[in-house]
Amino acid sequence: xxxxxxxxxxxxxxxxxAIAFERAIKNAVSLLxxxxxxxxxxxYGMLQWYVAKLHSNGNLLISFQPRVNPxxxxxxxxxxxxxxxxSSFITGFDDLENRCETPSYLSESGLxxxxxxxxxxxxxxxxxxxxxxxxxxxxxxxxxxxxNIGKLLPIKRRSIGSVEGxxxxxxxxxxxxxxxxxxxxxxxxxxxxxxxVFMQRVKDYLGHKVTVFGTLHKNIKGDTLRVSMERIAxxxxxxxxxxxxxxxxxxxxxxxxxxxxxxxxxxx
Numbered sequence: 231x232x233x234x235x236x237x238x239x240x241x242x243x244x245x246x247x248a249i250a251f252e253r254a255i256k257n258a259v260s261l262l263x264x265x266x267x268x269x270x271x272x273x274y275g276m277l278q279w280y281v282a283k284l285h286s287n288g289n290l291l292i293s294f295q296p297r298v299n300p301x302x303x304x305x306x307x308x309x310x311x312x313x314x315x316x317s318s319f320i321t322g323f324d325d326l327e328n329r330c331e332t333p334s335y336l337s338e339s340g341l342x343x344x345x346x347x348x349x350x351x352x353x354x355x356x357x358x359x360x361x362x363x364x365x366x367x368x369x370x371x372x373x374x375x376x377x378n379i380g381k382l383l384p385i386k387r388r389s390i391g392s393v394e395g396x397x398x399x400x401x402x403x404x405x406x407x408x409x410x411x412x413x414x415x416x417x418x419x420x421x422x423x424x425x426x427v428f429m430q431r432v433k434d435y436l437g438h439k440v441t442v443f444g445t446l447h448k449n450i451k452g453d454t455l456r457v458s459m460e461r462i463a464x465x466x467x468x469x470x471x472x473x474x475x476x477x478x479x480x481x482x483x484x485x486x487x488x489x490x491x492x493x494x495x496x497x498x
Contacts, residue, residue, distance in 0.1 A: 234282050235262070235316050238361040246290065247355030252358070255292070257347035261340060262294070266315045268335035268411060268418060271437065273399055277301045277312055313441070316364050323362055324369045330378040330453065334416035335408055338455045341383055348376040385447045385455065393419050393457055394441045394465055400432060408432050410457075415416040423459040431462055439465045452457060 237258055239246060257280055264274030282295035296312035324332030326344065336344065350356035351373045360371040395412040407423040409418050422441050423432065444460040 233313050233316055233364050233366075234293045234295045235319065236363045237294060237363075238363070239292075239357045240359045240361065241289065241357040243286070243288065245355070246357055250350050250353070250356045251290070251341045253350060254347060254360070257343050259294075260343050261336075261347070262315065262319060264337065264340045264343070265319050265335050267399060268337075268409070268416070269311050269314055269318060271396075271398055272302060275299075277315060283330045286329050310475075317367060319481050320362050320364060320369050323371050326378050326382075327369060327371055327375045331379060332382055332417060332449070332453045332455075335418060337418040338383070338420045340418070341379055341455075345376060345379040345383065348373070348379065351376060351406065362483075374448070382451065382453075383455075384449065386450045387448050389446050389448070390444070391430060391446045391454075392441050392443045393446070393454055395419070396440065397432065397435050397438060397440045400436065410440065413439065417453065418456050419457055421457045421459050421462075423462070428459060428462060435462065441468055449455070456461075 239251065239254055257336045262277075262279060263275050266277045267273060268275040271356070272369070276299055277296040278299050279294045279296055281292060283291070283293035285291040285293075296315065297314070298310050318333075318335055322336055323344075325331040348360070348371060351359060359373075362369050362371065368442075393410055393412075395410040397408055397410050399406050399409040401409075402425070405422050406429070407420050407422045410421055419442075421427075421444075439466075440462055442457050442459055442462050445458040446454045447456040448454050464498070490497050
């Protein structure tokens with residue numbers, strides 16, 4: 231049986247408003263789906279979340295139990311990644327609460343959802359804190375997480391550069407965009423693009439390692455949250471296009487020199 235995720239909503243009985251409870255559950259499940267999608271590489275994830283237990287010991291506690299969507303399991307024959315999703319979810323909130331760091335797998339949109347979840351802590355009718363726990367990990371989430379997300383979300387500087395990683399999750403709602411996940415850090419970068427120019431290319435590159443060139447939008451920590459795409463190429467093709475002496479493995483959100491960037495745009 232897959233490891234459950236306990237979500238404890240802390241507060242005195244009778245003090246938590248129903249709308250705050252509903253908002254907390256909705257945002258928590260949305261975040262689980264985002265981690266699931268990033269880890270499985272499937273646009274809508276591979277897991278379905280069920281309520282395994284409801285309990286009150288002074289606080290409200292809900293146990294979520296993941297199950298692999300049977301249609302996805304049959305079609306793709308993929309491994310059950312529920313333990314990885316649960317662990318990454320808890321680790322992600324630990325990064326936000328205790329280190330003020332952008333978690334792996336969580337996009338700019340996901341950070342906003344986490345902010346919406348934690349903003350209700352301490353509000354009128356809201357909980358005093360949250361606690362997420364599995365059989366092996368736990369994290370206490372306070373209003374500090376909301377404060378840290380408020381520091382991580384604003385764009386503090388822009389520069390010309392490139393990001394490299396696995397291209398996943400095409401989203402055409404409002405501004406067309408894709409997510410690129412770095413192969414080592416697993417941090418997510420939202421890449422906005424002109425669908426009239428790049429649509430077919432991003433479809434062809436889905437699931438592949440790519441390098442995206444353009445304007446990098448960075449937060450206070452120097453993490454690239456978003457890229458305004460000016461060019462995209464398969465990383466393998468770029469390696470073939472330059473000699474072994476010239477090639478240097480790009481770091482995630484690495485900022486090349488202006489001359490190097492223009493050389494790639496014009497002749498790469």
